[in-house]
Amino acid sequence: MKSNIIYLLFFLGCTTLFAQHPLYVQLTEKDGLPDIEFYGILEDSKGFIWLAAEKGLYRYDGKKFKNYTTSGKRALSVFGLHEGTQGKIWCNNISGQYFTVENDSLKLFIDLKEYTKGQLGEFDFYGDKMSVSIVGRMFSVDLKTKQTVEVTPKNKLISYTLKKQDTLFFLEDNVLKYQTHKETREWSTLPINITPPYFSKAFIFGKYFLHQVYNRKKRESTFYFGADTLKQIKDIKFDKDQELIRTFKDGNDFWLCTVNAIYVYTFREGKFHFKAKYFEGKKVTEMMKDSRGNYWFITSGNGIFIIPNIHIMKYQLPKEDENITALEKINDSILIFGTTSGKTNKINTITAKSETLVNSHFRRVNKIAYNKKDEVYVSLTNSSFVLNSKTFQLKPNSRVNKFRFNNAKGLSIINENKFIYSSFAFADILDKKKEQAIRIGNRRSYTNHYSKSKNEIYVSYVDGVEYYKEDLKPHAITFKGQPIFGIDIDETSDGTIWISTFNDGIIGVKDGKSVFNYNITNGLLSNQTSTIKGEGKYLWVVTDKGIQHLNTQTGNFKSITRTDGIETFNISDIAISKEKVFFGSNKGIFELDKQKVFKKHKLPDFQITDVYIEDQKVGNKAAYELSADENKIQFHFHANGYQSEINSIYLYKLIKNGKKEIWNTIPKGSNQVTFNSLSPGNYEFELKAIQRIEGKETAVKKVEVKVNAPFYKRWWFVTLILLGVSGYVMYYYRKALSEKEKEKQRLLAQIENEKEMVFLKLENLRSQMNPHFIFNALNSIQDYILLNQKNLAGDYLGKFADLIRIYLNHSSKAYISLEEEIDTLEKYLELEKLRFEDTLSYEITTKSEINREEIEIPTMLIQPYIENALKHGLLHKKEERKLTISFILDEEKHYILCKVTDNGVGRDKANALNSKRKKYHRPFATKATQDRITLLNHEKNKKIQVEIIDLFTEKNIPSGTQVIIKIPYRKL
16 A cells, blocks of 8 residues: 555656646648748638738638639739728738729729839728828828828828728837818827837727837837827736737727737726736737627738637646546635546646646546545545545545545535445445445445435446445346436436437436436437536536537527537536636637627528529529529538537428428538429429527528420410310211211121122022032933942032032132142042043143141132133033143232143134024123122222133134233241
8 A cells, every 4th residue: 555655656646737728729731721921810701711921812702712813913922901882802912902892703993013012001091082091101091092192291201000990000110190171180108219129009999099119129019099189008018029010909808919929917996907817929910700700810921810608718738638537626716636647637727837746657647535524535447546625636545545535437425424336346335434335235336426405326327227225236227218327417406307419419317217318309409428527507508519508498409519619528527617618628628708609609600602594503693593404503602700500400302383392401511402303383492591509590591493395385275176186086986986887887888898798699509509510420321320330429429419419518618728629629620521521631730839727818719710721722622622721829919820721622713613603691690700809809909810822823713712810828
């Protein structure tokens, strides 16, 4: 134990004096900062930040820096920023050129090089004139005619000019005068002439003047101050060599920018009182406070600093002491804090003086608890000790040293003798008076709290939160029927126990029941909460997105976010004094002024900056009309100002033809809305912003969009179409009636054709069964019987019967196969051969490529031509009667060619012989066949064709007849 104390005492009592500084953000090249050397800063009426820099003129919209330059500009650097009438931005350069920004471009207004002769002029405006002063001289420029006149009094030296409203003040030798449109009068006198080595500067603060006379030889400043007259003051004191560059008044505070620091003085009861000194070692060339309450500091060589919230101060500790792990208030001016490096330090919050009490050499300080009497308990990673709260010395004889409360997750004081100790494996009550430890839980615990008003103990374990009454029996606390995984526990004055959680926000407990819950739906910035601290009816809550102050009676939140400059929300502990709140974090200790820290968050003054139609940028208008082939529109919007949008969300809706629509949230970080494939109609695009912290809304920005329908959807075109359709319907109806009538007539004709076809078939059948043929056949059968040739008679009779049966069968068919046709012709010719008493020879041939069973042809088509050849050609010939029938396939044209050739007497002789016959022997079969062919060809693309060729010998003697029948066929 003794060796441990010696080890702990190493570096004991090391004292360092540090200061406080408001939390700030430094803009660097990583943020797109285009320069580090700045000479002027201005926020215009639209919220843009203008910067006069060594590299030129820049405009900052909160996200991007834009450079402005023009041809003919003789120097890169610009100075002297002003906003004139109609929002014009003015600047000048050392070459005597004066510029304005008009229509978003830099333009040369006037070149005064002949007057300024290489000196940088200071300028301002009064009335319709621009006043320009250089060392010793002053000029007046008419803003309309640009006429320039020197107004320096003869044998006088002008040190500077100042403008207050529409009055111009200037120092003539040592006399301060003012000039209006009507007169020039003396106002005050300085006790010394402003000649080398003296240098003079003056600044106006409302009704007050602050005048600095700087002795460059002695490097000392003398100040004169007053409202009606100037009097020397000694309240303002600078370090040696601190020449005043710029001043800024904020309420009663005067900020004095010098070449090596900023001095802040409060003007109270007619005197200046030193308040603070900031940015030591930095040459701050100008500062301003923007419309959102951010303080801007431009420097020569160090870029730009921004203080978002002047009421959040950070203690400037050594780097190794900045990672704070524990923080405990002893009184309103003394804090004890521990670090990851093992130091236990004391800090005076008034003087900002820090003192190392114990250095444990990299043994992390986990928890610190003050018993409100005389002991401070400090728990480290693998050790613990007790400090005397009055002397801040180690207290080796304390009874608490009987216990080891190292690696504590939580320490809560019950009374001067007892405290609760939560560790990685259990939770105990340590009683130094009885020198005993009472185990209340045997599992890992994270934090604990003792409620003095209820005499109850609350412990957050790995598996949930439990509370203990005097009997120390555990009672589980649940939320929505589930265990609560608590991170921190504290209490407000109404006795509500508050528990912060991983993802359920904060939960309020009364009588062991969860009765309150705050989350993102009712005011919390995030459901992920960590350290909490009760303060009367208020509760300080740390989330991963900000620090919030909850009024537990009203449910109202106030918030501090990254827009206030907070570097981290990794807060280990909170300590509260009468006027301040202190936060220990991994980035050090910072304090908040409870009454002033909460800024009124300004709604973003956003504008619709750009509109694109079909990805082509168009001008900003209140309404747009898109053609039928334009259905894509994109809106870009932006709010000027530093971090102006960080706590806001944008919502939009697109209303078509007045139909109600809900608001849609735009994803964080996106500043555009795109609509693709808009259908024809009238739209209204609406956009607004909501301030998340206070729930305030901006006015709704509206843009009208009309998407024209294509011509075929226009009323006139639809009317024409309706008229056309009506006309067509009438035409179609009439045509349909006509077609029906035609179809009726066609059906009637078809019926007639079918009747005619039946008749013609009967005619063909009749021709095939004509009396001569039947008579000859029966005679032949009779002869066979008389000659007692019974077999031949029976055979012949069978063939005759088969042929008659085939004819009757074919008469009921429209088509038969070629095989059936040839078979029928064979039977017919066999019977006819008997008629000619064996003087007839015939031959039927088909080409081998013809599949006679697959090809079908019309029935009763060929036989009449064969009969005609027999009856008219061969009958009149006495001998060597020959008949050939051939079938040829024309597959390409889809025809069967049937050639019927006889060697008869020819058509002329046959006609002559037939003309001698009686009238009742007229050849009706041939005519019936021709009529039938005509009917078969009706409305057919491929028609049956018949060609009759008379055959002659070489001596032109008739030698027979050939009939070529071209028959379209079909396949089975």
